Amino acid sequence: MKTDVAIVGAGPAGLSAALYLARRGLGVVVLDEYFRAGGRLAGQLYENPKKPPGQRLWDGKAIAEKLSGDVKKAGATILTGVSVWEIAPGSGVFISGGPCQKIAAKAVLIATGAAERAMPVEGWTIPGVMSAGAAQVFANVHGVLPGRKVVMAGIDPLSITVAGELKKAGVEVVGIFLPPPGILAGSSGLPQWVIGELSRSADMAPGTFLKMAGKLFGGSYREVGARLCSLAPANIWGIPLHLRKAVIRVEGEEQVDSVLTARISHDGKIEQEDCRIEADAVCLSGGLYPLTDLIAAAGCPLVSMPGLGGMVPLHGPLLQTQSKGVFLAGSVTGIEGAPVAIAQGHLAGVSIAAFLGRLGKGNRHELDRAVEMVGQAREESPLKFYPGADGARKELAALWDRWKINSAGGNYA
Amino acid sequence: MLRIKGKDREKGREGDQITFTFNGLSYQGLAGEPIAAALLANGVRTLRHHEKSGKPRGIYCGIGHCYECRVTVDGVPGVRACLTPLKEGMEVMSERAGEVTSNEN
Amino acid sequence: MPDDKLIVCRCEEVTLDEIKKAVKDGASTVSGIKKRTRACMGMCQGRVCQSLVKKVLAHESGNQADSIETATSRSPVRPIQLGEII
Numbered sequence: 001m002k003t004d005v006a007i008v009g010a011g012p013a014g015l016s017a018a019l020y021l022a023r024r025g026l027g028v029v030v031l032d033e034y035f036r037a038g039g040r041l042a043g044q045l046y047e048n049p050k051k052p053p054g055q056r057l058w059d060g061k062a063i064a065e066k067l068s069g070d071v072k073k074a075g076a077t078i079l080t081g082v083s084v085w086e087i088a089p090g091s092g093v094f095i096s097g098g099p100c101q102k103i104a105a106k107a108v109l110i111a112t113g114a115a116e117r118a119m120p121v122e123g124w125t126i127p128g129v130m131s132a133g134a135a136q137v138f139a140n141v142h143g144v145l146p147g148r149k150v151v152m153a154g155i156d157p158l159s160i161t162v163a164g165e166l167k168k169a170g171v172e173v174v175g176i177f178l179p180p181p182g183i184l185a186g187s188s189g190l191p192q193w194v195i196g197e198l199s200r201s202a203d204m205a206p207g208t209f210l211k212m213a214g215k216l217f218g219g220s221y222r223e224v225g226a227r228l229c230s231l232a233p234a235n236i237w238g239i240p241l242h243l244r245k246a247v248i249r250v251e252g253e254e255q256v257d258s259v260l261t262a263r264i265s266h267d268g269k270i271e272q273e274d275c276r277i278e279a280d281a282v283c284l285s286g287g288l289y290p291l292t293d294l295i296a297a298a299g300c301p302l303v304s305m306p307g308l309g310g311m312v313p314l315h316g317p318l319l320q321t322q323s324k325g326v327f328l329a330g331s332v333t334g335i336e337g338a339p340v341a342i343a344q345g346h347l348a349g350v351s352i353a354a355f356l357g358r359l360g361k362g363n364r365h366e367l368d369r370a371v372e373m374v375g376q377a378r379e380e381s382p383l384k385f386y387p388g389a390d391g392a393r394k395e396l397a398a399l400w401d402r403w404k405i406n407s408a409g410g411n412y413a
Numbered sequence: 414m415l416r417i418k419g420k421d422r423e424k425g426r427e428g429d430q431i432t433f434t435f436n437g438l439s440y441q442g443l444a445g446e447p448i449a450a451a452l453l454a455n456g457v458r459t460l461r462h463h464e465k466s467g468k469p470r471g472i473y474c475g476i477g478h479c480y481e482c483r484v485t486v487d488g489v490p491g492v493r494a495c496l497t498p499l500k501e502g503m504e505v506m507s508e509r510a511g512e513v514t515s516n517e518n
Numbered sequence: 519m520p521d522d523k524l525i526v527c528r529c530e531e532v533t534l535d536e537i538k539k540a541v542k543d544g545a546s547t548v549s550g551i552k553k554r555t556r557a558c559m560g561m562c563q564g565r566v567c568q569s570l571v572k573k574v575l576a577h578e579s580g581n582q583a584d585s586i587e588t589a590t591s592r593s594p595v596r597p598i599q600l601g602e603i604i
């Protein structure tokens with residue numbers, strides 16, 4: 001199969017790039033290993049308090065359906081159930097599960113999104129234990145609950161959001177607990193650190209649910225201190241949020257039947273085993289990181305940016321990489337919400353059109369406008385996954401400039 | 414049943430009630446939903462046993478990353494149950510040791 | 519803490535203790551851990567446990583987790599059936 005642009009990932013980033021490119025008349029093939037287009041949009045349903053009333057509802061599933069419909073109407077091909085296992089810079093991508101083995105393309109866009117960081121607990125391989133994201137997908141997308149009585153371990157924006165969604169769907173959420181302390185949980189096992197992170201990201205978080213959590217912890221130091229001293233859980237929509245208790249073991253033979261919790265000291269040590277709680281499912285949350293396997297295998301250097309969720313591929317302001325003809329968009333460039341991914345997808349589309357000489361002479365301003373739109377989406381973004389994203393973006397831009405100066409690779413834009 | 418009831422959830426459903434088998438037993442599911450969702454709705458959580466330890470395993474990531482949910486579908490091994498849409502009459506089996514698709518080269 | 523029993527790599531059932539031991543035996547990179555323990559070498563190709571392995575490496579060697587190089591991802595980044603490449 002031959003086309004102008006191969007796009008890996010049919011999430012919001014990949015789809016909006018496809019829409020722009022197809023409307024410009026370029027041949028586009030979008031590939032996704034999931035059986036349905038939309039990426040992580042499908043699980044999202046929240047209100048954005050930063051938007052004017054009437055435009056606040058963010059129904060990810062509906063947005064995904066409209067976007068992929070528009071992409072097809074514009075003439076692009078979307079292949080689902082197809083995994084990309086290698087990029088050949090300059091010549092295309094290799095696929096598995098599709099109608100052929102290679103999609104030959106002049107440019108490639110990597111929009112592979114994010115993955116969840118694991119948060120292990122003793123017994124986490126027992127059936128019934130799953131990641132918070134898995135519970136979100138099963139409940140919101142497939143309409144099947146992870147269990148009747150669920151325990152959450154790991155306290156972050158994603159786990160709190162998912163806990164709220166599960167409760168609304170009729171699950172008894174027994175509580176949200178700290179992960180077991182130790183080197184794997186690291187700072188996310190420390191009560192003080194968790195409160196700090198929550199209060200910094202929660203005022204930006206989606207929905208009343210997280211806002212309430214924000215108010216709860218965003219108060220004065222004295223209040224936060226009091227909260228820390230208290231062994232009583234905070235209460236969010238009737239869900240106990242335990243800042244001084246951790247899940248330390250999941251128990252069960254063929255499937256989960258209970259979890260063991262322990263009291264945690266201020267500095268994150270186990271004080272005392274607490275109690276055994278009956279549950280039929282456990283959701284673990286350790287945060288999100290950019291899914292960079294494909295782009296790293298193509299030889300693109302990764303840079304450590306904790307503010308963006310971990311290692312991110314070095315890329316330029318027009319979402320270009322060091323490999324000529326290979327571009328990036330969406331959460332693979334750093335963990336941010338879906339509106340940012342959509343804006344980045346558009347920018348990548350314009351950038352690729354320019355790379356292929358298809359932007360047209362009078363249209364350079366489209367590039368500037370697309371860059372501005374990314375900035376605007378960022379400002380309006382309701383959800384901040386990691387405090388410090390803005391600083392990390394600046395640092396990344398500086399690194400790119402330094403690379404451009406130090407190498408002969410300055411033949412972009 | 415672990416299926417969410419209610420109108421707004423209804424549109425998330427893919428389609429008609431169909432019959433499939435898992436390890437020889439017959440179950441009902443909805444056409445087009447992932448095999449893993451249909452099994453979970455039936456209360457089935459163990460999808461395979463670990464090749465080395467024999468310990469039970471089920472869905473973990475839900476989106477195709479972890480390969481914990483791999484099963485054999487109509488004779489094809491290494492199929493991720495969380496990604497694969499259910500069809501009428503599908504024969505789903507727990508993966509047996511030796512049938513695993515290897516990624517070592 | 520019963521660290522020894524905690525599984526880090528689900529695919530190959532490698533425990534935290536085994537990874538710590540590999541570091542003591544001289545492993546200083548993700549690739550080193552892979553060779554010694556098989557962690558990150560299962561079906562998920564490290565997508566679940568690689569960040570955990572890096573944390574252990576960092577902790578045991580006193581470095582920042584982020585300064586540990588990511589084991590270079592190698593193609594194919596997804597398991598493929600043999601028939602698909604020949």
Ligand SMILES: Cc1cc2nc3c(=O)[nH]c(=O)nc-3n(C[C@H](O)[C@H](O)[C@H](O)COP(=O)(O)OP(=O)(O)OC[C@H]3O[C@@H](n4cnc5c(N)ncnc54)[C@H](O)[C@@H]3O)c2cc1C
Pocket residue numbers: 008009010011012013014031032033034038039040041043044045082083084085111112113114115116132133134136158161288291294329330331332336337338339341383595596
């Ligand atoms: C579990 C989870 C929950 C989230 N919840 C929220 C939320 O509630 N609100 C919010 O704003 N953001 C959330 N996010 C953040 C999310 O990353 C962004 O909202 C947005 O979806 C990013 O868009 P994207 O297009 O970059 O990536 P995604 O939407 O993640 O899409 C990437 C696509 O690439 C595909 N893919 C990856 N690798 C390959 C390959 N090798 N071959 C073929 N296809 C591949 C994937 O199947 C996926 O469909 C969540 C992320 C995760 C992982």
Ligand code: FES
Pocket residue numbers: 471472473474475476477478479480481482483493494495496
């Ligand atoms: S549950 Fe992880 S791949 Fe299916």
